[in-house]
Amino acid sequence: MKLIDMILMSLSNLWKRKVRTMLTVIGVIIGTCAIVVMVSLGLGIKQSMDDMLAGIGDLTVINVNNYGTNQGTDSDPLDDAMLEKFAQLEHVVAVTPIQYSYGNFKITSGKYQYNGQITGVNFSTLEALGYQVTEGALPSGTDTASYSLLFGSTAAYDFYNPKKRNGYISMIPDANGNLPDPYVNPMKDKLEIEISIPEDSNKKVKPIKATCLGILAEDWSKNPSAYGVFMDIKDLKALQKEYNKANNIKDDPTKKESYEQVVVKTDDMTAVAAVEEAIQSYGFNTNSMESVRKPLEEQSRTMQIFLGGIGGVSLLVAAFGIINTMTMSIYERTKEIGVMKVIGCRIGNIRTMFLMEAAAIGFMGGVIGVLLSEGVSYAANTLSAGGGGGLGSIFGMGMGAGGQLSIIPPWLILGAILFATLIGLIAGIYPANRAVRISALSAIHQE
Amino acid sequence: MSLVEVKNVRKIYRVGKEKIVALNHVTLNIEQGEICCILGTSGSGKSTLLNVMAGLERPTKGDIFIGGINIAKLSEKQLALFRQKNVGFVFQSYNLMPTQTAIENVAMPLMFRGISKKIRTKEAVKMLKAVQLQKRMHHKPTQMSGGQQQRVGIARAFVAKPKIVFADEPTGNLDTHTTKDVMEIMVKMARQYHETLIIVTHDPEIAEYADRIVTLIDGDVRSDQKNVSLIPKDEEEIPQSPPQPSEMPTPEAGGNEHE
Structure with missing residues (x-):
């Protein structure tokens, strides 16, 4: 039939x-x-x-920490080679170190200066990590000009006039609810990075020219996107070298290069647990929203x-x-x-x-x-x-x-x-x- | 070899602890193209014999060979396939599908064989014309008289050109006049396609249409003879003599043979 x-x-x-x-x-x-x-x-x-x-935080992101001391001495350093290994893991879409500057830097624009933190990240991963800009554009590719910066959404308000007693502009909306403009518009105004040197030093350190690529959108689930200033990791390393030279700090030859913090982004939150486990197997501490989400x-x-x-x-x-x-x-x-x-x-x-x-x-x-x-x-x-x-x-x-x-x-x-x-x-x-x-x-x- | 060979078949029903012998050692051969009437009163076992031959019931003992296959040994599944290929059936109460038209009813055995709608409809129309129902082809059974319904039933039984057509009291629900029509059409069909037709009835007048009359009494074959067109009204008096050689059948059937 x-x-x-x-x-x-x-x-x-x-x-x-x-x-x-x-x-x-x-x-x-x-x-x-x-x-x-x-x-x-x-x-x-x-x-x-x-x-x-x-x-609260990006569910697909894993933070990898290496505080050095709490790991066995024979553990591999958290360096670029290790980052490359992380990147090879399945479901990993982006890996970037998060490196905070040490030492004394100023970003100046005319008579105003910014003393906040400069954070080094891998610029080419920002898009994958989900950062967005309100002005300008995210760096595309790896070939950005040296000393390109990205400003956090409110970082521009941290510019102040050191010569005045009350040199800040507060982010207080006026009667109409509009915020006052900061002293410096990083997108338009000239920016320079100054390396501080001891006052008694007779060295002259030339300020480094910098350009701002964009202003990040505020997103509290991400690593400080409001206050900080971002710089590509290779620029930060170079800057740090300049600083050491100017301040006569010698590199410790026995100390291996190792990032303190690395962010690993996965393509899906269900992959987080497995990736975390893989990273832990290399001997690092990790944390993610997984422990809350689970x-x-x-x-x-x-x-x-x-x-x-x-x-x-x-x-x-x-x-x-x-x-x-x-x-x-x-x-x-x-x-x-x-x-x-x-x-x-x-x-x-x-x-x-x-x-x-x-x-x-x-x-x-x-x-x-x-x-x-x-x-x-x-x-x-x-x-x-x-x-x-x-x-x-x-x-x-x-x-x-x-x-x-x-x-x-x-x-x-x-x-x-x-x-x-x-x-x-x-x-x-x-x-x-x-x-x-x-x-x-x-x-x-x-x- | 005969088309149908019933060998020493017994059928016993158990009702509670009582045994009822419906068929008591029946042996019977029916040839290809033969029109055979099984005549008997109620309780003679004639319906049981039909059911057993058609593969609807299993005999308690004995074998039934149809075309060389022992259907008493077939499984339920094999029997269904056997019926599909070899058997047509005309029921006393017509048993047409009430929601389907005459064409659909006639085409049904072909549908079960997996024949496409176009071809089976064509065949069904041909059969309905042969039973003179061309004007009722799209009617449903409820819109037809008993005689018409039974003609649809006959068309359905013959449409797939089975080896054997069984008819179980085919005119039991019809009046005398319609009975004549229906019997003539059925016999004509069987002759036309040279098919074996086995009719079960209690009515000696129906038996007149057959080539051969087998009389059953109490589960035994009492007589088995060629039809001489003159049937004694009282079957009991039929002598148990060997069948006499007689030339072919009733005038009605003979007249239609050359169609």
Whole structure:
């Protein structure tokens, strides 16, 4: 028997008993809807947790520390070669040292000067690390001009006039809520880096010209993006060398070059644990948001299983509905099935047709159920957003503005339809076996 | 070798602790193209014999060879396939699918064989024309008279050109006039395609259409003779003599042979 004929016969049999089919389908709709809505709530909770964590710190980033002393002396230094090893690890997208300047530097612009920290990072990784600029542009590639700088969002306000008693401009908005302009606009004004030398030194150190590439957007999940000034790591090293020369500091030849802090960025937060473990195996301390995220994730998973379970119960009830409907329909069709057997229908075909009927009930219920859930989800999200977390507070989640209470990703849609169909199919096994066992003789028996 | 060879078949039903012997050592050969009537009163075992020959029921003992295959030994699955390939069936209560049109009903055995809709519809239309139902092809069974429904049933039984067509009291629900129509069409079909037709009935008048009449009484073959077109009304009096050689069949059937 051709597949298309079996499908058409199954569907026409369902159509013959429209009302009963519909009632059974409604059972599956409710079950599917319950599962989808519950899982989508769980996903919404998880998403808002992740958002919350992401606000605290980047979830995909691992900080590697090397405080030197707490590691065995034979541990490898945290140098460029080691960084290269980190970069080779799977799922790692960017590796950069975070090196803070030591010694006394000033960034000057005319009569104003900046005494804050200069942080050396690998400029080519900034984009991958997720830094953004409000002005200018992030350095692209590695071939940026020497002594290029990136200013933190508020770093410009740290320029002050050392000759005046009250040389700062405070970041206090005026009556109209506008911030005053800082003394220096790093993007436009000339910048120079001065290396401080002891006052009694008679050396002359030429200031180094510097240019500002951009102003970083404020992002508290990142290493100071507000106050600091960033410089490419190779420039910082060069600058440090200049400083040592000017101040007669000799390099310790026995001390191996080693960064104190390195940031490793992975492509996904699920990869963090594995990458961390790999880095630890080289003998370094690491920390990441993983240690915070993990228990929270466990918690939200438990919640999802619980919510999904509630939905699952209603789909289970629906499955029994399918069994009941199909069994009833087989009782009614005993004679018909007998006739089909007598006039040449193969046993396998009969089984397939009944399984198809049951699966079709599941499939229809799944599709309509998913559509309905989309509606429910939309309503829940609209209500929770409009009602100031009215629904959100019911679920005990301090949902931020724009936080979605219920999320239905494509895999959930597809999964729910497949699952409902599968449930229908499984529910059809018993009735289909009954149908198969009906004797061909029942065609002959008179009612 | 005969097309159908029933060898020493016994069929015993158990009802509680009681045994009911439906068939008691039946042996019977039926040739290809033969129209055979199994005649018997209620309880004579004639329906059981039909069911056993059609592979709907298993004999308690004995063998049934059809085209050399012992169907008493086939599994349920093999039997279904065997019926699909070899057997057509005409029911007393027509047993048409109520939601399907005449064409769909007739095409059904072909659908079970996996034949495409286009071809099977063509075949079904041909069969329905042959049973003079060209005007009722798109009607559903409920919109047809009993005689018309049974003609659809006959078209369905013959559409797949089976080796054997079984008819179980095919006119049991029909009036005398329609009975004549239906029997003539059925016999004509069997002759046309040179198919074996086995009719079970209690009505001696139906038996008149057959080439050969086998009378069953209490599960035994009481008589087995060629039809001489004159059937004694009282079957009990048929002498147990060997079948007399007689030339072919009823005038009705003979007239249609050259179609």
